[in-house]
Amino acid sequence: MPSELPLPRSAAEALDAADPLRGFRDRFTLPEGVLYLDGNSLGALPAHTPAHISRMVEQEWGGGLIRSWNEAGWYDLPRGLGDRIAPLVGAAAGQTVVCDSTSVNLFKVLTTALRLRPERRAIVSELGSFPTDLYLTEGAAPAHERRLISRDGDTLRELDELLDQDVAVVLLSHVDYRTGRLQDMAAVTELIHRHGALVVWDLCHSVGALPVRLDACDADFAVGCTYKYLNGGPGSPAFLYAAERHHDRAEQPLTGWFGHADPFAFEPGYRPAPGIGRFLTGTPPLLSLAGLAAALDLWQDVDLGALRAKSLALTSLFLQLTEPLGLPSLTPAEPSERGSQVSLRHPQAYPVMQALIERGLIGDFRAPDVLRFGFTPLYLSHAQVWDAAEALRDVLATGVWREPRFAAAAGAVT
Amino acid sequence: MPSELPLPRSAAEALDAADPLRGFRDRFTLPEGVLYLDGNSLGALPAHTPAHISRMVEQEWGGGLIRSWNEAGWYDLPRGLGDRIAPLVGAAAGQTVVCDSTSVNLFKVLTTALRLRPERRAIVSELGSFPTDLYLTEGAAPAHERRLISRDGDTLRELDELLDQDVAVVLLSHVDYRTGRLQDMAAVTELIHRHGALVVWDLCHSVGALPVRLDACDADFAVGCTYKYLNGGPGSPAFLYAAERHHDRAEQPLTGWFGHADPFAFEPGYRPAPGIGRFLTGTPPLLSLAGLAAALDLWQDVDLGALRAKSLALTSLFLQLTEPLGLPSLTPAEPSERGSQVSLRHPQAYPVMQALIERGLIGDFRAPDVLRFGFTPLYLSHAQVWDAAEALRDVLATGVWREPRFAAAAGAVT
Structure with a gap:
């Protein structure tokens, strides 16, 4: 197991500096200390959504009542x-x-x-x-x-x-x-x-x-x-x-x-x-x-071409950074055949993912042996991709996933 | 058309004083100046609901993300x-x-x-x-x-x-x-x-x-x-x-x-x-x-027996108060055959309901000739039933519903 990733974090940071979508990150509310690679199961909360919903509930439902079917x-x-x-x-x-x-x-x-x-x-x-x-x-x-x-x-x-x-x-x-x-x-x-x-x-x-x-x-x-x-x-x-x-x-x-x-x-x-x-x-x-x-x-503010370019940049970077870890990838290496996720196989994928989650990296497990990482271009940075790869490297290198508390199976939702 | 209702408002107020469900009214948020007789189309907003929804959105979705499927x-x-x-x-x-x-x-x-x-x-x-x-x-x-x-x-x-x-x-x-x-x-x-x-x-x-x-x-x-x-x-x-x-x-x-x-x-x-x-x-x-x-x-705090008793008291009172207006009722006079609404027929039900809505009484119209009034026992009082009957009496007595602005047809939702 390598002791460090094949690129320094500064290389990822340089990509972020040139990222045309980097401003979208501030338009989401994400919990502190969480590296969220599960937006392909449940997307994150846009920052303006709570106020939008509150207004709908209090003004349209509470104030407008039945009239809102037409008026709202x-x-x-x-x-x-x-x-x-x-x-x-x-x-x-x-x-x-x-x-x-x-x-x-x-x-x-x-x-x-x-x-x-x-x-x-x-x-x-x-x-x-x-x-x-x-x-x-x-x-x-x-x-x-x-x-x-x-x-x-x-x-x-x-x-x-x-x-x-x-x-x-x-x-x-x-x-x-x-x-x-x-x-x-x-x-x-x-x-x-x-x-x-x-x-x-x-x-x-x-x-x-x-x-x-x-x-x-x-x-x-x-x-x-x-x-x-x-x-x-x-x-x-x-x-x-x-x-x-x-x-x-x-x-x-x-x-x-x-x-x-x-x-x-x-x-x-x-x-x-x-x-x-x-x-x-x-x-x-x-x-x-x-x-x-x-x-x-x-x-309505998102350019889909830029979205796709960043998605492929994120997944390509993660594949590049994790390639030395030796986990077989289920995700096509050819970018044109790839969505916005990376799925890596590990015979003990369940406890490995539990150990990652404990470190704050939320991805998910798919039976029997898949670690699934979703890369949402609007709120993930290249530096976070580096952090995720480093978390995976560290969990595998230390073997922390072997600790008994990570062994229990549980449900999950795509 | 009678110049006043057959019972004074004080009679309705006396019923309210003895109403075991009267405390529930304060557990709803209803707009000022609205007499809402359409809870059988869309119920009113419980007062604690906005905070409940905000907590769900901000903490469970925003903070918990995918983990909330299990943890919440x-x-x-x-x-x-x-x-x-x-x-x-x-x-x-x-x-x-x-x-x-x-x-x-x-x-x-x-x-x-x-x-x-x-x-x-x-x-x-x-x-x-x-x-x-x-x-x-x-x-x-x-x-x-x-x-x-x-x-x-x-x-x-x-x-x-x-x-x-x-x-x-x-x-x-x-x-x-x-x-x-x-x-x-x-x-x-x-x-x-x-x-x-x-x-x-x-x-x-x-x-x-x-x-x-x-x-x-x-x-x-x-x-x-x-x-x-x-x-x-x-x-x-x-x-x-x-x-x-x-x-x-x-x-x-x-x-x-x-x-x-x-x-x-x-x-x-x-x-x-x-x-x-x-x-x-x-x-x-x-x-x-x-x-x-x-x-x-x-x-979970509602006694269904008290609910039914109040529902029948409200609809019976409305039928009693509006009986002199001479509108045929589609709703059974026999309480045991009645839900929690009263439907009265009027050949110009649509403009009549529009005139009532302008006065703040929200009921609804059902084609071709039905004025439908829903009585929700949790947030309506007997005095409001009296007010509703008085509004109907007044709209019919003054003929205000004949004004052209009430004539347009529009959609409605049950």
Whole structure:
């Protein structure tokens, strides 16, 4: 085990001095003494969010009461916040809504896609994908044949072998939650379309970490999470994208009143809203939407090109600094194939991560042997990447993770 | 039009002096100059809620970050808050969860119930029920035969005529959102079971307004809203009840990771949680759950018998005071058939309600001709009921509602 890292901290500090995004760090409230490399599980608190939420609670709810549905614009939030997320995922307006959880939205878009290909009886997803994606293919397509590609193989080749006229839908993660591998959305979508199938992209680990180009890639449907890189707050509602060309024929079964063409006419029969609105279902959780609205105020100032450049600089630096430690990396070395995280393997990853957490470095553990470090370009510096690498070096060099108090297993949340 | 109400305000004030719930008024923050009779659309802000939410945002999210899933008990909230609602709906522990919207939960319980009666091909609901209930029967049971009872007829007789061996499920509102009529849950449930069908009760307009006795009535499933009488905040997540006897065989299609038996094992296949947990789907919106948690702190001090007694006193007083105005009432005169609202008909109900709102009395309008007044026993006094009746008398006597500015139509939200 090396006694020091291959670069001095001053090299990282020099990169910070030239970082065009360094001003964003002050727009977040982070606890003292914590090096937070888990923004890909739960994003940090934007500094202005508490005041935004307090105002919503005290003035809009407490003062405005029911009037705020119109006067404070609550009713427009699912579509309005969707249109504010749209530039982050490369979508023209009117194709994105914020509502429900990623899981519920997966059910909606999978069901819709299957109904658009009623003669096809198979669904393709990834072995080892984030489990809720796999579980929802069971729930949404209980009678369909299930086919799986691996998530670390040659995706285009594997898909080309699996796709045929029976495949209705392919559900893929844009960035894999475990390895951080980034798919080539344009090439994969094109291949799926060539076989007549539809694609659903899960953007949970790419939105807010890198530019996404749904329209340019001709994607059909997408879902994504707003509480990771977008910093919307714990459990903040998810988003759902449906390409405009599918709107008129889209039929999703969660036919609640918010998806009705005229929710306040109280018509006895369901008549879906024109456009993306038909993917809404019930009354949205407005306090949680307020947290997301505050976070999106911050995103409107972010240049996505600079974001991607810094993300790759951070992950490349961490890979470079930790390479001498000898832990196998699950994350692609090639930058263009990488999201904004680094996953390293260690046979005792759980106690190692516990020892890091005790030192103030919060990353997370993924069974059975993965140390996962998320790098959020808006609030992490290159110097912190150096500190994280040094913490890992030190924990491994001292063997502190072998102490019994780090051995207990516990739950964790992505 | 009478020039004064049939009782002096002092009579109402005397009732307030003897009101055992009068202390609760100070536990809410209500805007000055507003007489709020719309707590059945959106409940008022409990006074301690802003501090509760701020603490959650700043300490649990901002300070605790991802650690709060375990350390702040976030992960347990869907079940924990469900068990705190359970006494309000007459449910033993372990049968209620808080999650998603009422609409999404309706989809889950309707689908589950239909799968428990696979040989039966009809579903019964109410003509004129709250629209999302009707829409969800379409979404959850697109191929089932649809049968409707009226909502103001003899429910037991109508059901007895409609029910046969083809009926799988009956979906009913415990209290009708428009008329305020209360169903006899015990008798109706017993009749439905006698025909071999299952019942789903919509408790949106009864929970927090009167005692509900799901277990004692042998109910099968129920859903309900937490942002009306429970005061959980705008769009706060709904609850779902499933009787324990159905848990083992319950299969709902929204098979997200939060409903898995071991969500953090990241197993490739879906394996439903034992018990009520299998009705969970995705990551819950925690800011909105924090609002509900604060509201439930208040409910633990409420005696439901006193609540019901005051509710009936308020609605009876309003009916008595407004009877000379000559507006036909949609709300049953018989107290045992009444929820906690009064609905009066007026051919120009929309401008009349707008004129009332301008005077500071917030109720709502339901097309085509209904003035709806909700009476929340925790923060309304008898004197305010008198003030409301006087406002209505005055608006009708002066004809101010005929002024052109009150004529425009607008949206409204229950």
